[in-house]
Amino acid sequence: MKVTKFGGTSVASAEQIRKVATIVADDVERKIVVVSAPGKRHSSDTKVTDLLIRLGETYLEKGYANEELEAVLRRYEEIAKGLELGQEIIDQIANDLHTRLTFNQSNPGAFMDQLKASGEDNNAKLIAAYLQTKGMNAVYVSPKEAGLLVSDEPGNAQVLPEAYDHLKKLRERDEMIVFPGFFGFSPDGALVTFPRGGSDITGAILAAGVKAELYENFTDVDSVFAANPNVVESPAQIRRMTYREMRELSYAGFSVFHDEALIPAFRQKIPVCVKNTNNPSSPGTMILAEREYFLNPVIGIAADKGFATIYVRKYLMNREIGFGRRLLQIIEDEGLSYEHIPSGIDDASVILRQEQLTDEIEHRILARIKEELCVDDVFVEKDFAMVMIVGEGMHNTVGISARATAALARAHVNIEMINQGSSEVSLVLGIHEKDADAAVRELYEEFFGGAEETVQ
Template sequence: MIVCKFGGSSVADAQQIRKVKQIVDADPQRQVVVVSAPGKRSKDDEKVTDMLYACNAMVQQGSSCKDLFKKVALRYTTILSDLGMQAKPFLPVLEEVRQMIDAGHGAEYAASRGEYLAARMVATFFGWEFLDTDPEIVINHDGTVNPETWNNLKRALKPKTKYVVPGFYGCDPEGKVKTFSRGGSDITGAILSSAAKADTYENWTDVSGVFSVDPRLVPEAKVIKQMTYREVRELAGVGAGVFHEEAIAPILASGITINVKNTNAPMDDGTFILPTREKGEHPLVGVSAKSGFSRLSLRKLMLFKKSGIRHALLTMLHIFGIRPTFSLFGVDSIIWFFETTQASDSVINAMCSRLKSEFELEEVSVDHGHAIVGIIGSGVMQDSSVIAKSTTALAEDKIALNFFNYGSSDTSILIGVNATQAQDAVKSLYRALF
């Protein structure tokens, strides 16, 4: 059995949805389809999810979203009309969603309705069953999947029944609609794959697999034929956007094969994501960069002599809403990189003042404009030439290093650079290593 997830570009308009139906009809093993909200039809278009977030923002400011929601409704009624379907039966569903947003049900409810409406529409077009993920998928407050989910889906999924399922959301343990992070339909697809004991999880998007480097930076970039769960997670963690980094967790124990494929070129093999792979002549799979980080530097003589100091410092960071992504430790120092959007300058200043006074630190500073570059591959520790080639290439291209992290993972090397040089660093490393 195959579970398929189709991204926003795959359901952006009627023409794309017809392609989806052709793909699904081509293999009777494709029995569960997870859909995202309609994405952009062109470069200047708006994603439905963004419009829904804007609707909620208007309500939070005390205005009705009625006029703006008309644009959302038009996207769906246009698709229905272009598919040769009657829009009239769908109008009460759209109006109910609009009223709920206007009633103040919040950002997560509003954002989730893009997938909800898309799945209702596609299910009708296919003649399949619609299965809502609320309340079947229970999402803990930290974003992880509650174990209750598996019992719920075991009851809900009936043998020999074909389902269309909305991605991106479920409910929290209290029963309120809760979303995953953006791109979270990948996670929904992984959950359904595990629950249904699928043989394959097909992740359909608008590119023919995961590329070894962003093809917008390197036009000759090649699609990776095979990669491991760990490799795709670490590549996604440093900015590669084809597959969500958290979507591995639900299928880690099951060993389900993931196949990233192109809705617009369904005959392309795509990328196969597997529990393990033969490294052979390809120990590395890709290089990518993620910008938008700030650096928090802490220093104190004999810092680590105090038991539990790291936990205490992290607890203080969490109080101010900061959750570091990457860490470095010296003899008497800690450096944490966190996403700049997590806190305003005023919050950061207050946090630094509190850290310095409460922990008697000698130095507390934050600076912005950082990027993390990752060299990813299961064989990264076995090829000693990678370090020499990487540092030489960056030095020759006059790219300054803020840190070089080798050894903390056997699947990646992480390099810190200034955000202004991130793209140049990626191109330099790709030329040197690939």
């Protein structure tokens, strides 16, 4: 049994949904199909999820949002017409949205969550209806019916352990199941959405629940690439990579998967295959628990921008037991998460995502550090990028860091930070944002310069 998930661009139009039908019909093992909300049809298009956010926000603000509602409905109508479905499914979706808009607004987060989730939910119903017209024994199953229980954190749901026991029963059903991604229900029955990459999360949870042999993730690229194609020209396709490599790369801005989305599948050691809806015969990228890495110790180069550093200096800092803990306490009190804490004898830096640092928070943190920790100096520097070199072979191959740092020297890129030592599969280099593209290109050249079109 395979769990097969289709991303937003794969279900963005009637034409795309026809491809989906062909793909699921092509393999009897594709018994559970997870779908996203209709995504962009072209680069300047707007995703249905964004239309729904606009609808919800306008409605909360003004008490009406006819135009915005119309924009959502138009997308479904176009799709339904293109698939030659009757008026019934359109009416059903329109009724559903009207009902959702009457939801209690006292908790705006929960209001928005059930509206946003309608994108996936209605698309799943629509696609199930279409597959039925093609003679398939397909049926829409809601997360509530399936028992996909999650924690009650709007926009940030975590799957609850008992969900897997419920989902296991889906294995016994005869029909092909069409399941909406992106959301689950709290034990109290409230709809709650997952964080970024929500539909990928749903697919991974289902794959883990039914103990699928494979979790297929259909998107709009032939494979995961060894570097960002917008930065490096025609980067190598990755044939096989490990969960850990995927996780590190997705964390550092690889867009195929969002950070953390695949973890439920990883935990059950279910292989994941990334494939292209527009080119299903391409083998795609397999993501596995292990791979042989002697030929390719490095599998990918990623970079993410928007990091800031809080630099703190105090004489005798390293003699002061508890200094680091108290510094992190101040960061924590402001609800911030950090990425790295490189430290010297008399100084330490906290590297975090810059978007978290509003002027107000920054001001407050600096004042507290100065006052409570009696430091000699504290300041914030911004606009750093973290470049990540990822590969299972990193840890056991002498000279990876030498090659990486030499490449940056050749590109005249100054290294502000190096973090190696905890993760066995990545080396992180902190540089100025302006140097990020040049750094990725030179690192790609160093590690993949003579490579074939594919790496594994």
